[in-house]
Amino acid sequence: MQHYLLEPRAGEPFALFLQESAEPAPGPGEVAVRIRATSLNYRDLLVRAGKSASGGSEPVVPLSDGAGEIVALGEGVTDWRSGDRVALTFFRDWLSGPFQMSYHAAARGGSYDGVLSEVVIAPAHSLVAVPATMSFTEAATLPCAALTAWHALMERGRPLAAGETVLCLGTGGVSTFALQIAKAAGAQVILTSSSHEKLARARELGADETIHYLETPEWDREVMRITEKRGVDRVVEVGGPGTIERSLNSVAAGGVVSLIGVLTGFDPPKANLFTLVKKNAELQGIYVGHREMFVRMNAFLEQHAIRPVIDRSFPFAEAASAYAHLEGASHFGKVVLEV
Ligand SMILES: NC(=O)c1ccc[n+]([C@@H]2O[C@H](COP(=O)([O-])OP(=O)(O)OC[C@H]3O[C@@H](n4cnc5c(N)ncnc54)[C@H](OP(=O)(O)O)[C@@H]3O)[C@@H](O)[C@H]2O)c1
Structure with a gap:
């Protein structure tokens, strides 16, 4: 063989x-x-x-x-x-x-x-x-990829509930599974991408709101605008040091950020973790x-x-x-x- x-x-x-x-x-x-x-x-x-x-x-x-x-x-x-x-x-x-x-x-x-x-x-x-x-x-x-998205959204802590909002970063394997699982669970999805064509495909797959993260580098502000200043219940955080701060800014009070990926590298994040305290929010590490x-x-x-x-x-x-x-x-x- x-x-x-x-x-x-x-x-x-x-x-x-x-x-x-x-x-x-x-x-x-x-x-x-x-x-x-x-x-x-x-x-x-x-x-x-x-x-x-x-x-x-x-x-x-x-x-x-x-x-x-x-x-x-x-x-x-x-x-x-x-x-x-x-x-x-x-x-x-x-x-x-x-x-x-x-x-x-x-x-x-x-x-x-x-x-x-x-x-x-x-x-x-x-x-x-x-x-x-x-x-x-x-x-x-x-x-x-699928199991990681499933673990983050449906297994750790409390499972995602219908009507909650999920933020997915990019359109790679983990994020597209997160989008599909979240929609099947009855959630709203906001998804970011560097490509208009991919954003259109994500909308076809069910994404409710999309953001071009290169054209809108302050995408956390856009998330807050879309959610009328509430933020999202879940963030599927696959970016790492380059995105974590904005993910923390995007999460709602009582929400959960699942730390999964390192698409922007392995440097220790410089994010302000006290954002979590202010919001009574959680940060959880997920490994498959x-x-x-x-x-x-x-x-x-x-x-x-x-x-x-x-x-x-x-x-x-x-x-x-x-x-x-x-x-x-x-x-x-x-x-x-x-x-
Ligand atoms: N902890 C775990 O168990 C676990 C499991 C699986 C994966 N991971 C990690 O999760 C990450 C994603 O893995 P994957 O296999 O899904 O990757 P992938 O399929 O290679 O995803 C690549 C996509 O990520 C998006 N992306 C890149 N930089 C970004 C940024 N700064 N902001 C937002 N999106 C960005 C881009 O989407 P657009 O082209 O749409 O912009 C890119 O096409 C990796 O870091 C991987 O190591 C961790």
Whole structure:
């Protein structure tokens, strides 16, 4: 079979190359999954650049997100059958309950082998059934971006309620899932983008209000104008140091800012955190989610007939082009590799 490897190189981006190897067999408690599609996340660019919090220093099979079918069962596996359609979890061992720092040791495509491979061996506990309504290509977009948005909006603290307002930044994977989930939950969505064309697509997907964040650099003021000085109940904060201050300005009294991303880098934010005190608001760190959340999310996606937004799909042989496409940031939604 064929799989990719990402190999650290001193002082430069990791090298991505294709390798041949013997098809592996599952051990006790494991299954073999024939991967049919994978998707890329911004985090995969960070791993390749040696900057991901869950990245390692050893060569690794890249990408956390994949879906496929079970082709072999190891001894003792009773909860899956050959032919079952599954997706793999981002954190191999975070099944439920509070996060433990030890889970970072098995973050797929970072500290632990990922899914850019024709066959992946996985512990039977680290899989979820994919929604029957979704293709493998669609299901491959769920493990990181969708689950992160779901965790932020529907799992931590109190779930988003109908009639509340959500602010989504940009039109990448996490933000488009947040938009879709929030609309299905009956919320109002304000979304920002650097492109008028993408803002129009976001409105087609249900965004109620849109802001061009380059033309309106003080977009927090615009959020306050739109919400008649109230602010938003939730912010899906994927920007990091360059956006956090305005996100804090945008949140309503009693609202929640979910700190998720680092699209503007890793510098320590210079935001005034006392804004949170004044508003009795919360700031919560979100790192993907656990398997039980993934199962609940899939039921919700199926119930609301939510289809992931796929910007472009590349063949397995063109993994480098898929990375370049994601890096170019012209995408809306998800970038996928068919295996
Ligand atoms: N904590 C977690 O568990 C977790 C999970 C997934 C992702 N993340 C992080 O969340 C971020 C988003 O990930 P992703 O995979 O969704 O990324 P992505 O698909 O690559 O999103 C890229 C898009 O982000 C938007 N963007 C870039 N700079 C922005 C800014 N200053 N303000 C507003 N939008 C901006 C742009 O949208 P427009 O083109 O529309 O302007 C860009 O196209 C990344 O930092 C990633 O590392 C964290």
